[in-house]
Amino acid sequence: MVKEAISILKEHNLKITKQxxxxLEYLSNYQHRYVDITQVDKYMHTLFPGMSxxxxxxxxxxxxxxGIIETQEKPSGACVKYQCDFGNLHHHHFICEKCGKVEEINLCPLDNLLQTQLPGYQIDGHRFEVYGVCDECLKDS
Structure with missing residues (x-):
């Protein structure tokens, strides 16, 4: 997964620095969960104390x-997670409210609905998230 992200950076003429x-390696651990940006910041400062x-x-x-990562705004601040599937940028998520696990939903109920409800509008994007309790947490209950 990190190799794919590095290829994307190179395609966009961004240098592959140690930082x-x-x-990327740290964020790749968060493919199925969001991590708070402040936690990412703290981790990077342990490796690179002089990094701003x-x-x-x-x-x-x-x-x-x-499209390497996905961001989400929460009341507590911004969170990020590593992109699940670089070939499938348009997808949505189920987020477990107990463990934070994130599952991709490859169905988009909004595409046709938005065109019907907003004819003549240019839709540049949308997010759709479903919250609940995952099957593993339900088993543990």
Whole structure:
């Protein structure tokens, strides 16, 4: 997965620095869960104490813009997760409220609905998240 992300960075003429590689490797551990950006920031500072917060956040923004990671705004702050499937950028998520596990939903109920409800509008994107309790957590209950 990290190799695929590195290829994407190279395609967009972004250098593969030690910091970017470490950030990608760390984020690749969060393919099925979101991680708080402040936690990412703290981790990167343990590896690279002189690395600025701006550099970390700029890299996260670049990764998000390139589809390497996905971001989510929560009341507690922004969270990120590694992209599940680089070939399938348009998908949605089921998020377990107990363990935080994230499952992809490859069905999009909004595509036709948006065109019907907003004729003549240009839709540039949308997010659809389903919250509940995953099967593993239900078994443990």
């Amino acid at each position: 970017r590689q470490a950030l 917060h701006n550099t970390i956040y700029r890299n996260i923004k670049d990764f998000d813009n390139l």
